[in-house]
Amino acid sequence: xxxxxxxxxTVLHLVFVAVCIACLFPLFLVLGISFTxxxxxxxxxxxxxxxxxxxxxxxxxxxxxxxxxRAYLLTIAVTVVGTLVGTLVVALYAYPLARADFRWRKGFSxxxxxxxxxxGGLVPWYMICVQVLHLRNTFFxxxxxxxxxxxxxxxxxxFYKENVPVSIVESARLDGAGEYTIFxxxxxxxxxxxxxxxxxxxxxxxxxxxxxxxxxVNDSKWYNLQFLMYRVQSNIQYLSTMASSLSGVSAxxxxxxxxxxxxxxxxxxVMGPIVLAxxxxxxxxxxxxxxxxxxx
Amino acid sequence: xxxxxxxxxxxxxxxxxxxxLLSMMIPGVIALVVFSYLPMFGIIIAFKDINYAKGIIGxxxxxxxxxxxxxxxxxxxxxxxxxVLYNIAFIVLGTVCSVAAAIALDRxxxxxxxxxxxxxxxxxxxxxxxxxxxLVFSFLSVDLGFINRRIFTPLGMKEVNWYIxxxxxxxxxxxxxxxxxTGYNSVIYxxxxxxxxxxxxxxxxxxxxxxWQQIRHITLPLLSPVVIxxxxxxIGRIFFGDIGLFLQVPMNMGPLFPxxxxxxxxxxxxxxxxxxxxxxxAAGLYQSVVGFALVLxxxxxxxxxxxxxxxx
Numbered sequence: 001x002x003x004x005x006x007x008x009x010t011v012l013h014l015v016f017v018a019v020c021i022a023c024l025f026p027l028f029l030v031l032g033i034s035f036t037x038x039x040x041x042x043x044x045x046x047x048x049x050x051x052x053x054x055x056x057x058x059x060x061x062x063x064x065x066x067x068x069x070r071a072y073l074l075t076i077a078v079t080v081v082g083t084l085v086g087t088l089v090v091a092l093y094a095y096p097l098a099r100a101d102f103r104w105r106k107g108f109s110x111x112x113x114x115x116x117x118x119x120g121g122l123v124p125w126y127m128i129c130v131q132v133l134h135l136r137n138t139f140f141x142x143x144x145x146x147x148x149x150x151x152x153x154x155x156x157x158x159f160y161k162e163n164v165p166v167s168i169v170e171s172a173r174l175d176g177a178g179e180y181t182i183f184x185x186x187x188x189x190x191x192x193x194x195x196x197x198x199x200x201x202x203x204x205x206x207x208x209x210x211x212x213x214x215x216x217v218n219d220s221k222w223y224n225l226q227f228l229m230y231r232v233q234s235n236i237q238y239l240s241t242m243a244s245s246l247s248g249v250s251a252x253x254x255x256x257x258x259x260x261x262x263x264x265x266x267x268x269x270v271m272g273p274i275v276l277a278x279x280x281x282x283x284x285x286x287x288x289x290x291x292x293x294x295x296x
Numbered sequence: 297x298x299x300x301x302x303x304x305x306x307x308x309x310x311x312x313x314x315x316x317l318l319s320m321m322i323p324g325v326i327a328l329v330v331f332s333y334l335p336m337f338g339i340i341i342a343f344k345d346i347n348y349a350k351g352i353i354g355x356x357x358x359x360x361x362x363x364x365x366x367x368x369x370x371x372x373x374x375x376x377x378x379x380v381l382y383n384i385a386f387i388v389l390g391t392v393c394s395v396a397a398a399i400a401l402d403r404x405x406x407x408x409x410x411x412x413x414x415x416x417x418x419x420x421x422x423x424x425x426x427x428x429x430x431l432v433f434s435f436l437s438v439d440l441g442f443i444n445r446r447i448f449t450p451l452g453m454k455e456v457n458w459y460i461x462x463x464x465x466x467x468x469x470x471x472x473x474x475x476x477x478t479g480y481n482s483v484i485y486x487x488x489x490x491x492x493x494x495x496x497x498x499x500x501x502x503x504x505x506x507x508w509q510q511i512r513h514i515t516l517p518l519l520s521p522v523v524i525x526x527x528x529x530x531i532g533r534i535f536f537g538d539i540g541l542f543l544q545v546p547m548n549m550g551p552l553f554p555x556x557x558x559x560x561x562x563x564x565x566x567x568x569x570x571x572x573x574x575x576x577x578a579a580g581l582y583q584s585v586v587g588f589a590l591v592l593x594x595x596x597x598x599x600x601x602x603x604x605x606x607x608x
Binding site: 005008009012013015016019020022023024026027029030033041042044045046047048088089090092093095096099101102103104108111112113115117118119120121122123124125126127128132133145147148153178179180183204207208209210211215226227229230233234260263264267270271274275278279282283285286 | 547591
């Protein structure tokens, strides 16, 4: 038995409660601001709790701009397509690498691994995307560059090796099953936790991505949620121009637009789905990271 | 247990198998070639005077002119110093905080509370840099921010114009980085601590060792290989900065460049804002080559310590 001193345990709890408050406080602050009316904000600044709950900012963000609805749909589509394709590409690439009887396994391991060590840098990558693939302002710009990920391949290869017994492949082969049948009918199910971990990482990466639109998009049609939010942030007047182009309101009304609170309301809408889904996928990811860090 | 590592089948029994398996890798190979390998050949851009009409191959050679311009400008020193100093601060403070958090979580008697704390600390890792930039803004805004209005004004202190004050940003960015990654990294350390054989602790407890002595003489020594390896790998990445942290969190503010500009942000800005392909690709190549050398050196050291943990 390990002895625990009462006092030490209490101190530990106090420290962790403080750390947790530090982790959550900024989120609650933004939530509080988003429910405060713009007048109160400009008079007394940002505060945690609104004296009077106001949904002005949300009504403004949701009603006055269809840009956000559009960005939401686009982000969902990009996340779904990018996750499906990316997870499939990685799972298929990693599988032969885990097979001891695959002839070129070492060569292809090195081929993927080298990309973790050396990169050509941003400029050549950018020129390939824009001038060779013509990705600028397309749906593909928002997810295609992320489909392959060397780190995920390594993680997945380890997972296959540890969890799929070779005897199953052998017996399926004796029954006359082809390699693709074996993979899609048997391996995928046995490797489900590993595939799920990679799918979750892909989902979060794509949902949170602003880098690809920053590099490859300048048409507002292809703004995803994060990038729309970036534009709002870097130019707080952007919402006003959006509103004016939509309804042609006068400059006086424009000045009274709830821009600060709207920024925070948008922030809440952007992080909302991740924070709400968090309790469900958190434990999964802890497991995934744990496996990866021990085995690698 | 029979694993894939078991004895391979003789090749002759399945002549077509290798090609079928190879066909599975085609999408991945194409993606690697297009997004990783073709850009590697693109490093010649750094040695050329790029002219869009003539294309990359047809543009005239410049030799090392782009590098000369880069290293003669004061920026080269600033961005190198910044990225190295920030990474040193992140490595030292990040390791101390996450190891401390992992050990404390491990010693928590109330397991459910421990899991709850871990989950909350892990949350910031899932927020995008755009969202984090807004969170930081709600604290630091000059006229409305929480710090100026709720803390400094009531205490009678002078308001600070955070977004034009480069001096404070090394502290702010380090704090934000710790806030985002401590929970995530402590998960990795906690996994290693959980792998320690409990009989060590039991034997020590029987001999009357206090918790503190157990941490010092059992947990920390057994954790040190993981700490050393992760640190060496981080040193291999010392030329690379998280572009979200350095571009988004300071809101891309010009006055803050002296303390927030790193190689990644410099490459981005010279390419996108100034359209200077030559300087930008020279800085990018400088980062890639020095970064590659550092990875090789740190890997060599890791291999000396523990061959299983080395990358290659």
